Amino acid sequence: MTITAGTTVPSVDIHTKTKEGLDTINTAKYCAGRKVVLFCVPGAFTPTCSAKHMPGFVEKFDKLKAKGVDAVACLAVNDAHAMLAWAEAQNAVGKIDLFADPRCDFSKALGIDRDMGSVMGIRAARCAFIINDGLINHVFMEEIGAFDVSSVENILDHL
Numbered sequence: 001m002t003i004t005a006g007t008t009v010p011s012v013d014i015h016t017k018t019k020e021g022l023d024t025i026n027t028a029k030y031c032a033g034r035k036v037v038l039f040c041v042p043g044a045f046t047p048t049c050s051a052k053h054m055p056g057f058v059e060k061f062d063k064l065k066a067k068g069v070d071a072v073a074c075l076a077v078n079d080a081h082a083m084l085a086w087a088e089a090q091n092a093v094g095k096i097d098l099f100a101d102p103r104c105d106f107s108k109a110l111g112i113d114r115d116m117g118s119v120m121g122i123r124a125a126r127c128a129f130i131i132n133d134g135l136i137n138h139v140f141m142e143e144i145g146a147f148d149v150s151s152v153e154n155i156l157d158h159l
Contacts, residue, residue, distance in 0.1 A: 002111040002125075007136050010109035015100045017080035018093075025099070027106055031134045034070035037155055038099075039128040040112055042120060044078045044086035048147050053126065054090045056152035061095045064152070067159040073097040077104050077113075077123045114144060126150055130158060 003010070011028035030036070039057060041049040057064070057072055064072055072095065076083060080100035087098045099106070107113040107124040114125045128150035130138040138158050140149040148154070 002127075002141060003109075003136060003139065005136055005139050009131055009134050009136060010106065012106040012109050014075070014106050015080040015102075016098055017084040017100070022080055025097075027099075028134055030071070030073070030097075031131045033133055035068055035133075036071045036073060036131040037064060037069050037128065037159075038073045038075060038131060039150055039152075039155075040075040040107070040110075040124040041126055042076070042114075042116060042123040044076050044082045045089075046120075048126075049076070050086070050090065052147055053150070054086070054092060054096070058090055058092050058095055060152045060156065063156055064159070067156065069159065071097060073099055075099040075101055075106060075124055077101050077107060112141070116144065128155055130155065 009028050009031045013024050013026055016023050041053050074096050079102045083098035083100045087093050101107050104113045112125040116123045126142040128140040129136050142150050
C-alpha cells in the first residue's frame with residue numbers, strides 16, 4: 001500500500017555519494033524542519049528518467065527554491081556510485097540530492113516498490129512527494145510507464 005498525504009516520512013537509512021565519499025542519511029531527519037520535494041524514479045540512466053524527469057527538476061530548481069522549497073531529492077533503486085555518476089551526467093550536482101535505495105528499503109517503507117519485470121526487477125515507482133517538516137502533504141503517483149503528475153511543472157503548481 002502506498003503512503004498517503006498526512007503520513008510522516010518513514011525513518012530509513014539510505015545512502016548518497018559525493019566527491020568526498022559515501023554518506024548515510026536518515027530520511028526522517030533529512031525531512032525534519034524543512035520543505036522537501038522528493039521525486040522517485042525507476043532508475044538512473046533509464047530513458048524517461050534521464051530525458052524528462054531529472055532534467056525538469058534541474059532546469060526548474062531555482063523556481064522550486066523561490067517557492068520555499070529547502071531541498072530537492074531524487075530516489076532510485078540504484079547504488080550510490082551510479083546515482084553520483086547520473087547526477088554528474090545530468091548537471092544535478094549541487095542542486096538535487098541523490099538517494100540510493102539499492103535494497104528498496106525506503107521504497108518499501110513508502111509503498112512505492114513495484115515489480116517492473118525481468119529487465120528492471122523491483123524498482124521504485126515513478127512518483128513525487130511534497131513534504132513539510134517530515135509530514136507528507138502531497139503524493140503524486142504515476143501508473144507504470146506514465147510521466148505526468150510527478151513532473152516538476154505539476155509540483156510547482158501544487159507548491
